Amino acid sequence: MAIQQRVTFILPTDGQNIIYLRTTTHAEVQQQKINAAFGIKPDLIGKRKTIVNGKKSVVPTDSS
Numbered sequence: 362m363a364i365q366q367r368v369t370f371i372l373p374t375d376g377q378n379i380i381y382l383r384t385t386t387h388a389e390v391q392q393q394k395i396n397a398a399f400g401i402k403p404d405l406i407g408k409r410k411t412i413v414n415g416k417k418s419v420v421p422t423d424s425s
Contacts, residue, residue, distance in 0.1 A: 363389055367406070376414075383409040 365388050372380040385404040388396060396403055 379413045381411040
C-alpha cells in the first residue's frame with residue numbers, strides 16, 4: 362500500500378507573483394476502505410491556494 366502524500370505546486374506568474382497550490386494525492390482503494398471504516402475524509406486538510414507578491418503574502422484561500 363502506497364502512502365497518501367501532500368504535494369505543493371509552485372507556479373510563477375508573468376508579474377512578480379508566485380502561486381503555491383497545495384493538495385493531497387488520491388488514496389488507493391485499500392486506503393479508501395480504511396478511511397471509510399474509520400469515517401475519515403480522504404483529504405482532511407483540503408486544497409489551499411496562496412499567492413505571494415514579492416515579500417507580501419496574501420491570506421490563503423480555499424479553492425473549493
